Amino acid sequence: MDDLFKHADFRHESVHFFRDRPSGLEAIIAIHNTRLGPAIGGCRMRPYESTSTALGDVLRLSQSMTYKCAIGGIPFGGGKAVVVADPARDKTDELLHAFGNAVESLNGRYITSFDMGTTMDDVRTIGEVTAHVGGIDVASGNAxxxxxxxxxxxxxxxxxxxxxxxxxxxxxxxxxxxxxxxxxxxxxxxxxxxxxxxxxxxxxxxxxxxxxxxxxxxxxxxxxxxxxxxxxxxxxxxxxxxxxxxxxxxxxxxxxxxxxxxxxxxxxxxxxxxxxxxxxxxxxxxxxxxxxxxxxxxxxxxxxxxxxxxxxxxxxxxxxxxxxxxxxxxxxxxxxxxxxxxxxxxxxxxxx
The missing domain is CATH 3.40.50.720 (NAD(P)-binding Rossmann-like Domain)
Structure with a gap:
């Protein structure tokens, strides 16, 4: 935790680490700022070389989401999730459901969607266990x-x-x-x-x-x-x-x-x-x-x-x-x- 508090990019309300051994889930969800509304940002799945690399990525991306929402004129704050996994090899319904349970545990403070390594169908699978997802409206098409x-x-x-x-x-x-x-x-x-x-x-x-x-x-x-x-x-x-x-x-x-x-x-x-x-x-x-x-x-x-x-x-x-x-x-x-x-x-x- 000392490393996190001293991290140059840590200016966040909260950072959450999740592990689910049965599914193999290892994930970090960073909530940068919720002053304008609940934090929103996609879930990125990559085989990060280290937890430190994954943490740096999620901290920077979630801050960018705060700025993106503010300057884009929409009532949301900035958040982001990273899942440490190879999407081609490790992605399963069990892993996506475990990630959805992690999102659900935050009680609406973070809304997830797709990003690098995840798809609209993946977000639909995540949405089977949490309502806090976006980007799955078929009529609206791909964002x-x-x-x-x-x-x-x-x-x-x-x-x-x-x-x-x-x-x-x-x-x-x-x-x-x-x-x-x-x-x-x-x-x-x-x-x-x-x-x-x-x-x-x-x-x-x-x-x-x-x-x-x-x-x-x-x-x-x-x-x-x-x-x-x-x-x-x-x-x-x-x-x-x-x-x-x-x-x-x-x-x-x-x-x-x-x-x-x-x-x-x-x-x-x-x-x-x-x-x-x-x-x-x-x-x-x-x-x-x-x-x-x-x-x-x-x-x-x-x-x-x-x-x-x-x-x-x-x-x-x-x-x-x-x-x-x-x-x-x-x-x-x-x-x-x-x-x-x-x-x-x-x-x-x-x-x-």
Whole structure:
């Protein structure tokens, strides 16, 4: 416990460790802040190399969820869960039910959904033992579609901010790293608007099929970072923007769907100093959690598209404040989110 209390990223209301020996469950649920509402965030399943690595991941991801909900204008706080397991080998109904019992024990303080290594069907299985789940409304579809639509709005806003309001996405060159749930949907949306794509993914069959479908170029997962494009969109694992990797990036804009893209917060300032326009990840990828809000609170779906489009407007305000203050865009976004959380209410004038 001493290590947890001294952890650099521990600024949380509570952190819960769960083990269920019969099912093999080893999980951590972190609740960062519930000032705006119950904590919400997906369940990530990965074979973490150590408990320390899993803890660091869940602490950072849950804080990002607090900021994402606040700046996205929805009445939830930030939470996250990690299950230390290989989803291809260890995932069973028994394990998912054990995780659901863990969620249930928190009495509604944390609402879970899917994330890396888990699916909508997994969340339905978890929901067999707890009501505190989101993202399983069949009629609403997969929330990843809303993540991609919100990300598209942020890429469009970034292009217009940098190149002028008259500029459209037609002919814009975008490199997408990771073409899974979010990246693949983003690729199709961009292609439909005339963008020229460079795609990369560790799944060579998946990315080759998509490149053929969309007439896109292919690149390796590492070399795509140095592609000669207008926008680099990381949509796979986080932590890829570090002191070494950013020196290879040629794109003047970074806007992607991956969580925790910056290896450390100081990288945001280095990107600004290099003249790169960085869209803070938890703002750019907020569409999915906004979709869950509409599902859970039975909000009119007709309003969802306007809310997602509004993420681009919020991002332009972040860029503007960054230019005015000299702060990095990630620092500005954190500042705004923290102001909203401290105020204890959604800043609808800003978020809508």
């Amino acid at each position: 990843s579609a809303s993540t991609a639509q919100g990300l598209l709005a942020c890429i469009d806003a970034s292009i217009r901010y940098l190149l002028g309001d008259e500029k459209s996405l037609h002919g814009i060159r975008v490199a997408i790293q990771g073409v899974g749930n979010v990246g693949g949907r983003l690729a199709r949306l961009l292609s439909a608007r005339g963008a020229k794509l460079v795609l990369a993914d560790v799944d060579q069959q998946l990315v080759s099929r998509m490149a053929e479908e969309l007439g896109a170029d292919l690149a390796g997962s590492d070399e795509i970072m140095s592609a000669d494009v207008d926008v680099f969109s990381p949509c796979a694992l986080g932590g890829i923007l570090n002191v070494t990797s950013i020196t290879r990036i040629r794109a003047p804009i970074i806007a992607g769907g991956a969580n925790n893209q910056l290896a450390s917060s100081s990288i945001g300032k280095e990107l600004k100093d290099r003249g790169v326009l960085y869209a803070p990840d938890y703002l750019a990828n907020a569409g999915g959690i906004i979709d869950l809000h509409y599902q859970l609170n039975r909000e009119p779906r007709a309003n969802l598209q306007a809310h997602l489009h509004g993420l681009g407007d919020i991002l332009r305000r972040v860029y503007k404040r960054s230019d005015e203050t000299g702060l990095a865009t990630n620092a500005v976004a954190d500042e705004i989110a923290e102001e909203i959380v401290r105020g204890g209410r959604i800043d609808s004038a800003f978020a809508n």
